[in-house]
Amino acid sequence: MANHKSFLLFIFVLLFSLGIEPLETKEVIRVPVGVVLNLKSSVGAMAENYMTMALSDFYTKHAHYKTRLSLRTRDSKDDVVSAAFEALHLINIERVNAIIGPQSSAEAKFVIELGRNYHVPIISFSATSPHLCPSHSPFFIRTAFDDSTQVKAIAAVVEAYAWLEIVVIYEDTDYGNSLIPYLVDALQEVGARVPYRSVIRPYSNDTEISKELRHLNSTRATIFLVHMTASLGSKFFVLASKAGMMTEGYGWIVTQGLSTLLDPVGSRAMDSMQGILGVRPYIPMSKQLGDLLYRMKRFRFSKRNKITGVNLFGLWAYDSVWALAMAVEKVGMANYSSMIPNVSRVNVASLGAVDMGKNLLGAILDLKFESPSGYFQLIKGQLEPLTFEIFNVIGEKERIIGYWNKKKGLSQMLNGAAKSDAKGKLKQPIWPGDTTNQPPTKKLRIVVPLKQGFYEFLKVQKNGNISGFSAEVFFAAVSQLPFPIMYEFIPKDGPYDDLLYQIHRQKYDAVVGDTTIVANRSLYVDFTLPYSESGVSMIVLTEDSERNNIWIFLKPLSPNLWLTTGAAFICTGFVIWVLEHRLNTEFRGPPQQQLGMIFWFSFSTLVFAHREKVVNNWSRFVLIVWVFVVLILTQSYTASLASMLTVQKLQPAFTDIKEIQRNGYKVGYQNSSFIKGFLMEYLGFDETKLVPLKTIQDYHDALSKGNKNGGVAAILDEVPYLKLFLGKNSSKYTMVGPTYKTDGFGFAFPIGSSLVSYMSRAILNVTQNKIQMDTIQSKYFGNQLALEDQSAKISSEGPSLGVYSFGGLFIIAGVVSMLSLLMYMYHFLCSHWSALRTICSSESTLREKVVEIAKHFDKKDALDTPDEGLGAPLGSNAMENDSTRTNVTVKNNLDVNENERTN
Template identity: 70%
Template sequence: MMTNQKHLLSFFFILSLAGLGSIQLSMAKEVIRIPVGVVLDLNSSVGAIAESYMTMALSDFYAKHAHYRTRLDLRTRDSADDIVTAASEAWYMMKKEKVQAIIGPQRSAEAKFVMELGRKAKVPIISFSATSPSLSQSRSPFFIRTAFDDSAQVKAIAAIIESYAWLEVVLVYEDTDYGNGLIPYLVDAFQDVGARVPNRSAISLFSSDAEILRELGRLNSTSTRIFLVHMTASLGSKFFILAKKIGMMSEGYAWIVTEGLSTLLDPVSSEAKDSMEGVLGVRPHIPSTKYLKDFMKRWKKANKMTAGPNLFGLWAYDTVWALAMAVEKVGIENYSSMKRNVSTNPASLGTSAMGKTLVETVLSLKFRSLSGNFQLVKGQLEASAFEIFNVIGNKERIIGYWIDQQKGLSRQLKFDSSEAANTDVKRKLKQAIWPGDTTDRPATKKLRIGVPVKEGFNEFLKVEKNNNISGFSALVFFAAVNKLPFPLPHDFLPFNGTYDNLLWQIKAGKYDAVVGDTTIVANRSLYVDFTLPYSESGVSMVVLVENNERGNIWIFLKPLSLDLWLTTGAAFIFTGFVIWVLEHRVNSEFRGPPQQQLGMIFWGESGEQLVKISARNLGFCGSYPDTELHCKFSLNVNSAEIAACIY
């Protein structure tokens, strides 16, 4: 009996241990599902792609981390591209479904309202696509951006403007928080590289085709031909189709698109992409890794699509991974003890006790993500290198990279220090194909140059046929243009009127410059800037020189005419003959052979002239008062010596 009782007790003990083990095993396998809200515009290309990327992110993450005790429970809501709907869906999930975080919303205008709800409820708002610089963690400590701030790209865009030596750029952007938020940063960046914004155009999302065409016509009437477009895909695709329709996608124009449109070229229609032929774009560089290639292969197969990687989709994928890691790090024990503080006010959201810890954990994460390196700085993804691409047909050709502010532009992602000191754009970027299928770089604009039309003296400037110009001022202008490192298209516009009125046309905006023999005076300098003077003003006499006779040994004969020289020679001979006649009889020196007598005729004449010159000189010396000079001349004709002795 005692033996049976012992066996029975042993059986119950073993059974108890087995039951306890099964309970512990069951508890070990139990997972906690963390509700997370997702607010997207499911009818948009970004929303649809992001949802598919996030679905695969959940599957991939928990396949790799099957031992984690937490699971994200994504609850997706459609914002229907409406700010109020996005805010109401976020409020409902915070209030009714007690979500611990919200991924989204998709657009910056929506995020502006939802982040305020998150701040009051202490629920993290994590957006992968709201890139407006006006949104930041400084405005709401519960806002996290797992994407680049739009302002990160302005240095790359400014470097392109500087490399092509464009002096003016027209900004075209959508009239939303997303579009308006970047404009101040662009203007400042352009000023840093010596470019200005003479015109800008804000286009509403609700603009009709006729309204957009009217605005394009206004832009086309200006002289600037360099445009920067900052829009999302929905408006941008329609804009470029209409721009091509009125001939603004032809030779002479240059178009640059920002990251928002550059990252969405795959979803746009083929008609829109055809209209963007020759456009330059800027977008973040995505490292091509084996992990990314494997993901894209699986994604294309699952969704039956052929599009390449979508940047916003990759950021959505990384956001899910980051949030899943953070939830696990917060810990299941902490989550079970964190109860939602619910207010008795029906309109109140209450506050989440988990929110602050979750935000701090997400901000501290660092890991190798699908899009590159995941590391948040000041509440947003740290910027990396940017690609500069050229739309050619249905493809985008990479023509260079912007590495960082110190290294600037480079043809290759691997920086070459020899490129840094080179200012030639051909050494920094590959050859681009511009609108109109040309390799000729578009200029900023055609300068309207006024030239004076006048009668009389035209050597400085003369207006020829077809408004061509010639003359000294024209040659100076053409020489200066040829020295420029970039082309300078221009038109000469003849002007009939005074020089003051001609220069005033620059102030009035009708001309960009004036070429001519204009005088620099004080009152004109009040409204125009002059170049350095290239010719002195004043009255001068110009004598025409037929030929250069500096090397002519007979140049000394030029002061007197031929008749005067002949008369002088004849008088010289006649005087010598008279002296010979008078001296021949009494002076033996004038006798002898004929050649000796002929020589004495000329030499005697020369000696007499020398005596006269010497006498005049001595007479001048004796003109000083209180000075007594006694002179005696001795003339020896044979030895040709003249002596003057002073006693």
């Protein structure tokens, strides 16, 4: 029974394809529809089969419809002019109401314009170029996916395998060129770089393609993305296999243009594509699709068409016919039901110039139905995919290894949740060369500078391996990367700037070493985050000249403190003299003797050597406070002077780079570093004054000799080098002057390299791991880099003691002295008020009055009761009577006579 039905169906389809229709009893309207295809291509031959099958299936299922599509197929011969000519012929001569096709994007660009001018809908199932936008062309409908919809899925695959560089190979057609901007942008968003683009002309012969493949192989690129049609792509992969580029270590991705046509490609091309990855829209399997595939594999509808495989373009061609047939039925019956004559066949073209274009266009855009390719619904004039599948070619089959969804991203299962780890996003593929080892981006050529000194930072071994602090940080960072990288070290001698510029010239891929991050270098390379201390400073020879200074005894106190102390001594001596002058004979005498007493008494207290006694209690009060001040001053002075004389004080020979420059002294720098340019361009040094140095011993010898003996006055270098040098020679040299800003050491890569961000994150993880960094530093430096800043540790001169340190003492001493002096003067005025009043009220001149008051003050007071209290020497007996004065005079005369007799 099944065979009988199949035979009847075969007869029906055969008659329909030949234009012979079975007898019909119902009235039908034949609607002419143009078809423009390249019938010699695999896509064109496949599409013709699918459209013929679509007509048969549609009208078998919808036999009651009053309209019938009449396909008028024309061969474009893969030529833009031919396609436009055939489309124009269909519109003007055949009077078609719509055109399915043309096949290529380049042809569609011209045919779309014809459709717009004549109001004829152009329905394309294969012109997938993003440049052809239905929203910009009102009579253009795309029953396919825009090529740009796949770029996110491709970028997700590249990100999953952490490929940093990928070479794009595409055909030089509108179809190939239009996708590249979208593709490059999507790859850059996931951190991948496109270092090279290979353009293949659609009519290139084997020799031309093989030449381009050899060039690609010379670049050492290993990951490729191919965007081609089936005809060119099949030839390309056969030649790539011959070139040895389908072996282990290479990775290939193909876009949907080739992915959807893997069935039509020949077995030879399929064998050469083993291990490639492909991205294509996901088509859910349904009963309708399964039945269509079964019938397409059994029947051939044309002798010239030998292609019977299944691909997405064929399904879209099938859906296009169904959509157009449904729209024609809806629009045609509404417009022509009143015009149909009473005949069995009616040609719409003969009914007059009735424009169905706009009505057909609107009807197709409103259609929604289940089709073999999925759910048919046009959004903004074209289909929009939701899910892509990622497959791996293994043998003669395609193994699905994952899916990509706009909302979920990559996942192994269709409805599975997306995983965060890259390895779990896709199933394990089989790569070219029948291996499961993921191909790396490419083997990096890493330049390692050859150093002749400072091997603690970088050293190239005899076997080509590298060691040192910079190398250890690089190895630690590489181990932190989420993907493997292959590299080889290339030791090179020369200035660091020249080595870095070789990256810009694409001769090398990276520079690993103690390379300083500076602004002018970032113009042609990208640096990772720094992994060392930053800054440029200066080291000079130190000299111990402190103890050889004959004026060292003055250094403990600052000049201001010396002046303040001297003034305090004089003021205190004057206050004591005032308080003791009228009572104490030791503070009386000729003016010269009294002036000497003022200076002598106060300064003698500095060493507690005064022999004069004080009898006034106010004087004793002042002297107690002053002796305390002197004690503090002398103890502080002694301690500071002892420190200067016993502790070695190292002073830098120079403290300012400008001083060295003004004097024309020579400055050393590390050979091959950027410091030479820094000294000349930034600091303005003459090149003749610069001395290149290589090793730590060179540093030591040049500084030891000094500028006058053929050496240098100072060495300018980066802080890590200087600290390493000082760690071995800290007793003779010091770091001085300002620290000029740099960003430390970093690894250099080409501008735009995605490896920079990965390596920077890895370096950050290494440098923030204190245990790991301490281990690396201890291995090569010990504790030498942990030295304190020598410029802070060794000062050029210790600070002297200042006035502010003793301000409180001087204030207390001053207050006590002034208080005592005021109290004494108050008692003096009270005791001698009558005499002073008499002097002031006399008719003498002011000068005479002052002289009289001074003479009155100069008179000596009697010292009757020295122990009657704080003010006893100034008691009520200050105004002596005449008898007391006589007794004192007699006593003095007796003393004089006694002395004369003794003599």
